[in-house]
Amino acid sequence: MTSAEEKTAIEIDTPDDSFVQMIKKTGGPNVQNCYQCGTCSGSCPAGSRTNYLVRLIIRKALLGLKEQCISSPELWYCTTCYTCTDRCPQDVKPTDVIKAIRNVAVAEGYMLVPHQKTALKVLEAGHAVPLEKEMWENLREKVGLERVPPNASRYPEAIEEIKKIAKKTGFDKLVAEKETQEE
Amino acid sequence: MAPKSFYHFLGCIIPHRYPSIESAVKLVFKDLGLGLLDMEGATCCPAPGVFGSFDRVTWATIAARNLTIAEAGGHPITTGCNGCFASLWDANHELKHDDELRDAVNENLAVIDREFKGTIEVWHYVDALYQLAGLDKIREKVTRPFDGVRMALHPGCHWMRPKLIKQKDDSERPRIFRELCETSGATYVPYKDELICCGAGGAVRTADVKIALEFTKQKFDSLLEAGGADVIVTPCPFCELQLDLGQVEIQKHFDEEYTFDVMHVVELLALAFGHEPDEFGLATHLQYMQRKSTPAWEKLGIKVEES
Numbered sequence: 405m406t407s408a409e410e411k412t413a414i415e416i417d418t419p420d421d422s423f424v425q426m427i428k429k430t431g432g433p434n435v436q437n438c439y440q441c442g443t444c445s446g447s448c449p450a451g452s453r454t455n456y457l458v459r460l461i462i463r464k465a466l467l468g469l470k471e472q473c474i475s476s477p478e479l480w481y482c483t484t485c486y487t488c489t490d491r492c493p494q495d496v497k498p499t500d501v502i503k504a505i506r507n508v509a510v511a512e513g514y515m516l517v518p519h520q521k522t523a524l525k526v527l528e529a530g531h532a533v534p535l536e537k538e539m540w541e542n543l544r545e546k547v548g549l550e551r552v553p554p555n556a557s558r559y560p561e562a563i564e565e566i567k568k569i570a571k572k573t574g575f576d577k578l579v580a581e582k583e584t585q586e587e
Numbered sequence: 588m589a590p591k592s593f594y595h596f597l598g599c600i601i602p603h604r605y606p607s608i609e610s611a612v613k614l615v616f617k618d619l620g621l622g623l624l625d626m627e628g629a630t631c632c633p634a635p636g637v638f639g640s641f642d643r644v645t646w647a648t649i650a651a652r653n654l655t656i657a658e659a660g661g662h663p664i665t666t667g668c669n670g671c672f673a674s675l676w677d678a679n680h681e682l683k684h685d686d687e688l689r690d691a692v693n694e695n696l697a698v699i700d701r702e703f704k705g706t707i708e709v710w711h712y713v714d715a716l717y718q719l720a721g722l723d724k725i726r727e728k729v730t731r732p733f734d735g736v737r738m739a740l741h742p743g744c745h746w747m748r749p750k751l752i753k754q755k756d757d758s759e760r761p762r763i764f765r766e767l768c769e770t771s772g773a774t775y776v777p778y779k780d781e782l783i784c785c786g787a788g789g790a791v792r793t794a795d796v797k798i799a800l801e802f803t804k805q806k807f808d809s810l811l812e813a814g815g816a817d818v819i820v821t822p823c824p825f826c827e828l829q830l831d832l833g834q835v836e837i838q839k840h841f842d843e844e845y846t847f848d849v850m851h852v853v854e855l856l857a858l859a860f861g862h863e864p865d866e867f868g869l870a871t872h873l874q875y876m877q878r879k880s881t882p883a884w885e886k887l888g889i890k891v892e893e894s
Contacts, residue, residue, distance in 0.1 A: 431643050449783045480640075481794075486758075487782075490758050546871055556629065568698050569695055569696075569698070575642055
């Protein structure tokens, strides 16, 4: 089978722009400024070592290829360093576009397990990196600080507030649903 | 009127993994007459790459909750983490300029009886040191200059990027962080990959630590090509973790050994101001704890008594 048989032309005469509208609404309002120069990918430290190509993802988004964009594992190799954003001649703000696409991906169930665990930690402890073990309290004491800092580690009511926020925004379900899927 | 006191936003990595930074900043700010107030009940910023990538409105709401703590007390916030700065500064900025987001966030905050008002500013330690204390005053406090010490910099990303929004420094040729670090008397060593990301951000370290470490390795190799350095200085604890603990992880994943001493800029200044490393626990960096090693005191020009 040749590759020509596997890959069909993309009908750009009638692109489905619902995905683009979703991205614009979710934090990437300038996505349609892109003229595909590739400055983003040329500047990208993740792109130089992985298959992550900002230009490709934006092109696919503009063509309405939502599923390809949101299911791509490479989507999660952007470190959000904003080098592409600072260099983009069209003010596309590619980093924000990638984050917006990630938002859509998560809303549709594409969330990596380690990310889900990090999110759960914030809901459970108020911190993505919690104080957690006695050894960290000992470390604080060793450098002359109180064993428990005056953040959510000391004030459980702060964690309750985070839980209420997550319930209100539906974020708790977003994370929990994924958990059920994994089981 | 210029602020004299800040709410001290600790975040996660500083108080829970690199507390020497928390200790050091208290010494440095006190020496310079700047106040740090506890920000009681502050949570995760929340992590901009992780939470911002999951759900923008939830990210902005949790960040806004932190901002409301400072608004209630009427002091600006300062943080020593590029990631926390990215969440708090960016959320503050976006909420002040995006009415739709602000309405959505305030509707969420109403369930915990809070409201974002937009009355305070967010400063990085670097801003407070550079703009408020000023380089001249900092230089006056230096009693132990790092003469002859080769210093490489890792400014990181979110303090200065995106440059059109942050409007602080030229992100292609930054000078503010360099000028601040040079007050210590150390010699700045340029290297090709100084400005690339440490690799940890954007939820990449969480997703695939090996990919994240490849960024770090590229930085280290670039620095070695430039002749190496006695210390790498950064304004961010997450970058510090990646560059410091990252050396132990690189050894595990790639079987290559690097031994760079890594410091947060406030640790560098605490030492330059004459404080002893034990006063804030420099030797508790996770690289030293895990390798059972110590900083290269001699290279850093610091005399310590063997314990």
